[in-house]
Amino acid sequence: MTHAWLLAVVLLAVDGGAALPGKTLSGDGGVVRLDLSRHVDEVLELQGSKAAIPWQHMVTTVEGKTASYLDLEDGNQVVVYLPKGGWPAQRVVLRARVMKVEGRSKRPGAAGAARVVVEYQLDVLDIRSAP
Numbered sequence: 001m002t003h004a005w006l007l008a009v010v011l012l013a014v015d016g017g018a019a020l021p022g023k024t025l026s027g028d029g030g031v032v033r034l035d036l037s038r039h040v041d042e043v044l045e046l047q048g049s050k051a052a053i054p055w056q057h058m059v060t061t062v063e064g065k066t067a068s069y070l071d072l073e074d075g076n077q078v079v080v081y082l083p084k085g086g087w088p089a090q091r092v093v094l095r096a097r098v099m100k101v102e103g104r105s106k107r108p109g110a111a112g113a114a115r116v117v118v119e120y121q122l123d124v125l126d127i128r129s130a131p
Contacts, residue, residue, distance in 0.1 A: 036078075036120035039098045044122075047093045047130050048072045058103045058119050065123070070094075079121040089129035096122035 051069035055077050059067045062081040070080045070092075080096065099121045 036098050037100070037118075040100045040120070041097060043095060043097050043125065045093065045095045047091065048078075049091050050087045051077055057121075058101050058117065060099075060101050060121075062099075062123050070122070079119065081121070081123045082127065083124060085127075088127060091130035092127050093130050094122070094124050094127040096124045099123050 048070040051071045054069040057069070057077075057079045059079060065081040065083055066086065068080050068082050068086070070078050072078065079101075080094065081099075101119045101121050102116050105115070105117060
C-alpha cells in the first residue's frame with residue numbers, strides 16, 4: 001500500500017500555469033492543496049522556509065546535491081535535495097522535480113514493517129530568496 005501525501009504549498013507556477021488535476025483552493029493567499037503523487041517527474045515552482053526542526057523522513061541520494069528540509073505553509077515538511085550553495089535565505093522560492101522515494105520501515109519488529117513506505121520529495125533545480 002502506498003500513501004499519497006497531500007501538501008499545501010504556495011503555488012507560483014506549474015508548467016506555465018496549467019491547471020492541476022486534483023488541486024483545491026484552501027483559503028486565501030494562493031495556498032493550494034497539492035497531491036505530489038500526481039506530479040512525479042514534473043517540475044513545480046513553490047515557496048516555503050528552511051525547516052527549523054527536521055522531522056524523520058526517508059533520505060536518498062541525488063548526485064551533487066545535499067538533502068535538506070522545507071517547511072510548507074500548512075505546517076507539513078518535505079525533503080528537498082539542494083544544489084551546491086544551499087539556502088540563499090530562510091524563505092525561498094524553488095523550482096524542483098517531484099521524486100517518488102520508496103523504502104521499508106526502520107522498525108523491523110513493528111506491525112506492517114514489511115510494507116513499502118512512499119514519500120514524495122523534491123530535486124531542486126534552482127532556488128532563490130522569496131520576495
